[in-house]
Amino acid sequence: MVGEGDTALPQLDSQARPSGAWGFSHLVFEEVGGEVITTLVEGPAGKQVRSNLSYLQLKQLYDQGAPPPSDLQMTREELGELVGQLDTLRQATEKYRDVEVALKDGYLFSGTETPNMGAHFVNPDLKWDGVFNPAEPDFLLYIQDEAEEWELVGTGFYLPTLQAGEDHPEAFVGPLDNWHVHYSLCVGGLANKEGDSATAEECLERGGNWSASVGWMIHTYVWVDNPLGVFGMWNPNIPPLMPAEEMRETRTFDHPHEGEVATTIENFSHRDSQINVAETLVWTNMDAVPHTVTLGSRGVAEPGFDSGLMGPGQSFALKFDQPGTYSFTCTLHPTMNGEIVVTR
Numbered sequence: 001m002v003g004e005g006d007t008a009l010p011q012l013d014s015q016a017r018p019s020g021a022w023g024f025s026h027l028v029f030e031e032v033g034g035e036v037i038t039t040l041v042e043g044p045a046g047k048q049v050r051s052n053l054s055y056l057q058l059k060q061l062y063d064q065g066a067p068p069p070s071d072l073q074m075t076r077e078e079l080g081e082l083v084g085q086l087d088t089l090r091q092a093t094e095k096y097r098d099v100e101v102a103l104k105d106g107y108l109f110s111g112t113e114t115p116n117m118g119a120h121f122v123n124p125d126l127k128w129d130g131v132f133n134p135a136e137p138d139f140l141l142y143i144q145d146e147a148e149e150w151e152l153v154g155t156g157f158y159l160p161t162l163q164a165g166e167d168h169p170e171a172f173v174g175p176l177d178n179w180h181v182h183y184s185l186c187v188g189g190l191a192n193k194e195g196d197s198a199t200a201e202e203c204l205e206r207g208g209n210w211s212a213s214v215g216w217m218i219h220t221y222v223w224v225d226n227p228l229g230v231f232g233m234w235n236p237n238i239p240p241l242m243p244a245e246e247m248r249e250t251r252t253f254d255h256p257h258e259g260e261v262a263t264t265i266e267n268f269s270h271r272d273s274q275i276n277v278a279e280t281l282v283w284t285n286m287d288a289v290p291h292t293v294t295l296g297s298r299g300v301a302e303p304g305f306d307s308g309l310m311g312p313g314q315s316f317a318l319k320f321d322q323p324g325t326y327s328f329t330c331t332l333h334p335t336m337n338g339e340i341v342v343t344r
């Protein structure tokens with residue numbers, strides 16, 4: 001237990017810091033209006049599987065006839081159903097390779113083209129109907145080529161939280177469809193080319209469109225194959241082209257200061273870390289519940305450091321002046337244990 005009367009707790013070191021990366025972490029915390037808030041939730045943590053398999057790779061996997069690899073947590077039948085949904089989506093949107101057909105069917109250009117994603121052409125009737133139908137995507141993604149012709153690169157879906165609820169919607173078969181919700185999102189306007197987190201006032205100043213929440217959404221790349229997964233947020237095969245491994249770096253919000261090493265608490269687990277003497281280790285809690293970083297093991301504290309309760313997005317920084325191996329735990333969750341090796 002973290003005692004309330006324990007005045008030795010270094011609570012002052014525990015504060016919220018920007019952390020996470022859109023499309024790579026379940027939660028993202030950003031500084032908006034001078035305050036660190038949750039700007040993106042991808043859910044639900046733990047129950048979904050983040051897979052880098054593209055549409056064509058999933059198809060190939062199914063066609064090979066073998067049981068899917070266990071890390072997909074899907075049966076062969078489920079994989080078949082998912083591939084069937086994606087095939088339906090591709091067939092149904094074939095006609096939208098001609099942007100004129102999309103416009104005629106009510107898809108409207110949202111005004112901005114986002115790097116590594118494309119421009120959203122949203123059908124407002126489909127967006128708000130709360131119905132998931134793989135043959136009727138709520139938005140289409142296009143990029144404009146040098147001749148200013150629109151090229152179809154992807155599709156996507158919205159499910160308003162009003163209908164789908166606060167939990168991850170059931171839509172595509174299996175656990176691969178990592179739907180996300182943006183909070184305090186500013187889209188369009190002159191200053192920001194891509195969707196950006198902002199206060200309503202900041203967004204107004206930029207001439208953008210602000211929403212407190214846009215509901216659940218997902219990108220589904222059945223036209224330009226995505227090496228970060230068919231449901232990936234970003235597609236490195238959509239300009240500006242870049243190696244897939246570089247994408248997380250470019251999208252991340254936690255930038256450690258000089259002499260700091262960043263680590264995260266994610267999915268109810270503490271990670272091992274290795275640092276040098278005189279470096280500062282900074283933990284950020286990426287889970288939606290509080291945890292602690294406490295010297296000790298299996299939930300039992302030993303005299304030494306203790307972060308106290310770290311809420312979602314909160315960080316805790318600790319500088320190590322002595323080499324050694326330190327075991328740490330979470331006093332709320334005894335199964336969370338990690339080790340810090342400090343070397344000279």
Ligand SMILES: [Cu+2]
Pocket residue numbers: 290291292330331332333336
């Ligand atoms: Cu915990």
